[in-house]
Amino acid sequence: MRVEQIAVFLENKSGRLAEITAKLAEENINIRALSVADTADFGILRLIVDDVEKAKTTLKSNGFTVSVTNVIAVEVADKTGGLAGVLKTIEEEKLNVEYMYAFVNQSGENAVLIFRFDDMDKAIEALQRTGYAILSGEEICSL
Amino acid sequence: MTLYWEEEIETLPRVGLESIQLKRLQHLVARVYKTVAPYREKMDAAGVKPKDIQSLADLTKLPFTVKEDLRDNYPFGLFTVPMDQVVRVHASSGTTGKPTVVGYTKKDIKTWSGLMARALTCAGATSSDMIHNAYGYGLFTGGLGAHYGIERLGATVIPVSGGNTKRQITIMKDFKSSVLLATPSYALNLAETMNALGVDPKSLSLRVGVFGAEPWSENMRDEVERKLNIKAVDIYGLSEVIGPGVAMQCLEGEKGLHIFEDHFLPEIIDPDTGEVLPLGEKGELVFTTLTKEAFPIIRYRTKDITRLLYDECACGRTMVRMDKVTGRTDDMLIIRGVNVFPSQIEHVLMGTKGVEPHYQIVVNREGNMDTMSVEVEVSEDIFSDEIKTLENLNKRIQMDIKDMLGVSCRVKLVEPKSIQRSEGKAQRVIDNRNL
Ligand SMILES: [Zn+2]
Numbered sequence: 001m002r003v004e005q006i007a008v009f010l011e012n013k014s015g016r017l018a019e020i021t022a023k024l025a026e027e028n029i030n031i032r033a034l035s036v037a038d039t040a041d042f043g044i045l046r047l048i049v050d051d052v053e054k055a056k057t058t059l060k061s062n063g064f065t066v067s068v069t070n071v072i073a074v075e076v077a078d079k080t081g082g083l084a085g086v087l088k089t090i091e092e093e094k095l096n097v098e099y100m101y102a103f104v105n106q107s108g109e110n111a112v113l114i115f116r117f118d119d120m121d122k123a124i125e126a127l128q129r130t131g132y133a134i135l136s137g138e139e140i141c142s143l
Numbered sequence: 144m145t146l147y148w149e150e151e152i153e154t155l156p157r158v159g160l161e162s163i164q165l166k167r168l169q170h171l172v173a174r175v176y177k178t179v180a181p182y183r184e185k186m187d188a189a190g191v192k193p194k195d196i197q198s199l200a201d202l203t204k205l206p207f208t209v210k211e212d213l214r215d216n217y218p219f220g221l222f223t224v225p226m227d228q229v230v231r232v233h234a235s236s237g238t239t240g241k242p243t244v245v246g247y248t249k250k251d252i253k254t255w256s257g258l259m260a261r262a263l264t265c266a267g268a269t270s271s272d273m274i275h276n277a278y279g280y281g282l283f284t285g286g287l288g289a290h291y292g293i294e295r296l297g298a299t300v301i302p303v304s305g306g307n308t309k310r311q312i313t314i315m316k317d318f319k320s321s322v323l324l325a326t327p328s329y330a331l332n333l334a335e336t337m338n339a340l341g342v343d344p345k346s347l348s349l350r351v352g353v354f355g356a357e358p359w360s361e362n363m364r365d366e367v368e369r370k371l372n373i374k375a376v377d378i379y380g381l382s383e384v385i386g387p388g389v390a391m392q393c394l395e396g397e398k399g400l401h402i403f404e405d406h407f408l409p410e411i412i413d414p415d416t417g418e419v420l421p422l423g424e425k426g427e428l429v430f431t432t433l434t435k436e437a438f439p440i441i442r443y444r445t446k447d448i449t450r451l452l453y454d455e456c457a458c459g460r461t462m463v464r465m466d467k468v469t470g471r472t473d474d475m476l477i478i479r480g481v482n483v484f485p486s487q488i489e490h491v492l493m494g495t496k497g498v499e500p501h502y503q504i505v506v507n508r509e510g511n512m513d514t515m516s517v518e519v520e521v522s523e524d525i526f527s528d529e530i531k532t533l534e535n536l537n538k539r540i541q542m543d544i545k546d547m548l549g550v551s552c553r554v555k556l557v558e559p560k561s562i563q564r565s566e567g568k569a570q571r572v573i574d575n576r577n578l
Pocket of ligand 1: 395396401
């Protein structure tokens, strides 16, 4: 029920993001979701890809610092209130969000929210109990 | 006309000076051999006894003392008197965390104050002066060392220490400070602040500045002299030897600092072989103290690079002059008057995460202030996918460095391999200051 996410350390230098996406494209790795969190000096690129192992090896061999972490992917209808509903549940269940980002799947009907919680097990249990669809890695890649 | 503090000794013909030096050296070696086991062991290992010192040239028979010897005997192991005779200690930062501790008896403080008074007199200061002492007070020898010398001279000391630059300028104006004691970079900082506040240095009573505790170039001297409308002279000292007042530039001489040879015996050696170099050649400066009681030191390697000038000086002093220090034999940096060794930064980084990251220290002079930034490569060991974690890491390194060194710095996390390596070894220090 968890999805593996790749995180890459980036200095805030122009062109680094383009370089990473190009390297992954060369290896036919498909990026399903991407987010950059940054400060004045550095950033963290987070990626959901279809081949985690290959992406990790590729980036490492190109000199990047890479880590693999587990995140939770929640599918919601891409309409007003879709996100609000999940956030309400999170608040009611007192779940702590470390970070989150979202993407819309290709059909455009559903949005996928990617979450990192401080207590992942508790979050999975709570979201499932309140009726949310939690996607696996394969499911995200086949969307 | 030249002012002297102790004219007779300061202008003594060299033959007379050398005979005093030899007597004091023999006495020192005998006393140290008798009272300090680490010195005795080193001399025994080198096969030399106090009676072997028959001339000043015999000094070379004695083993060197290095900073590590001080660390190995931390804190008081090299003191030659019982602690109840020690009236003060000072300390400076060591290379790996432990500071270097030195001690003084009542008589040592008297000697030191006299030497500082002599140094201030070299700079033309008299008992009528109002002396603005902006050296830091505390464990560092600068503030208190100068303070006691000013009192000994009979001048008025303003113990402002460092910091609060605006208030310092108000004091200078209101108290009519006539002599400034500071690090040269702080002097420039004062000049800039005056400019910003619209204070004309010509409206002040400042006449001369006595600057030391960090390396500074001739260009910087010109700048300080122009911006503060004063004469800027150089003072040299290090805590292991006594503190400020080991050597002092005179107003009359073109260049160089008179070493107070009746108390400190200088040598210039080849830093690689340890051989004494021919007169006038550039090398590492080595000192033997001749009169100190609590913490004498024999052939201490300062790691400062300079040469000795034996030509006559216009001021009439016969004591040898040393050139402005032009460099170091080790990788020590002086940031805003504080000694910083790259190994100390490494120590902090190791302590922070238990791993040895690749890092680089970049030193710049922004405006007139030295700034240090430490770039740390983010390896997998310290990487996190959360911004908060990395920011906390950054802050912690910054705080630990500030705690350990007393110098604030900027920490920048950088990508792996962004720090240049030559032959696989990272270049640890980039010093962009033109010293
Ligand atoms: Zn002179």
